[in-house]
Amino acid sequence: MILPKAVDLYLQKHIYLYKMEQIYIRRIKLTFFELLFISIGLSADAFAVAVCKGLPIKKVNIKNAGIVGLYFGGFQALMPLIGYFLGIQFHSAIAAFDHWIAFGLLGFIGINMIKESKAPNDNKMDGDQCLDFNNMCILSIATSIDALAVGITFAFLQVNILPAVSFIGLVTFVLSMVGVKIGNVFGTKYKSRAELSGGLILIAIGVKILLEHTIMS
Numbered sequence: 001m002i003l004p005k006a007v008d009l010y011l012q013k014h015i016y017l018y019k020m021e022q023i024y025i026r027r028i029k030l031t032f033f034e035l036l037f038i039s040i041g042l043s044a045d046a047f048a049v050a051v052c053k054g055l056p057i058k059k060v061n062i063k064n065a066g067i068v069g070l071y072f073g074g075f076q077a078l079m080p081l082i083g084y085f086l087g088i089q090f091h092s093a094i095a096a097f098d099h100w101i102a103f104g105l106l107g108f109i110g111i112n113m114i115k116e117s118k119a120p121n122d123n124k125m126d127g128d129q130c131l132d133f134n135n136m137c138i139l140s141i142a143t144s145i146d147a148l149a150v151g152i153t154f155a156f157l158q159v160n161i162l163p164a165v166s167f168i169g170l171v172t173f174v175l176s177m178v179g180v181k182i183g184n185v186f187g188t189k190y191k192s193r194a195e196l197s198g199g200l201i202l203i204a205i206g207v208k209i210l211l212e213h214t215i216m217s
Contacts, residue, residue: 039168046144076169083155
């Protein structure tokens with residue numbers, strides 16, 4: 001994820017403060033700007049992938065952008081919610097393999113995009129063809145799986161989870177819609193070169209996630 005260390009340091013600060021309060025458990029109330037900062041950090045990879053999804057589409061409309069936003073925003077809200085209910089006891093198990101899943105899924109889609117960039121320049125597709133269920137689910141899981149750990153942290157801090165994940169999903173939804181449009185502008189102009197770059201970007205994001213976990217572990 002982009003800004004992972006900053007988000008992690010912020011959450012770790014709250015964990016430390018929480019541990020110092022041994023008398024009773026109370027809910028941590030995140031301010032609007034604190035939650036916005038976390039949401040942008042979590043949604044950054046989804047934004048980058050949304051840009052890549054916009055590259056091969058002939059013409060992006062509100063429906064196409066909304067579909068991408070719903071997938072990425074929905075999963076970005078769902079993953080912390082799952083992490084919250086899984087609880088802290090599963091943290092080490094999840095952290096052991098989530099980055100490998102993200103790396104594999106993004107690498108797989110990235111390689112496919114590179115292959116498609118070799119096709120004729122007029123081979124751009126309609127939005128419905130590019131946004132098929134299986135492809136979007138794979139990308140949505142890959143870009144949101146790290147948010148499981150954030151949900152576990154929220155559980156430890158006793159954060160009011162429903163407003164938090166709703167806000168995270170909303171921010172990701174908006175950024176993803178913007179990303180699709182940006183990608184489409186570049187895809188229309190540069191065609192196969194843009195799609196090749198998109199595939200390389202997806203692979204790079206996967207490598208980045210893998211390296212971040214490897215270095216931090």
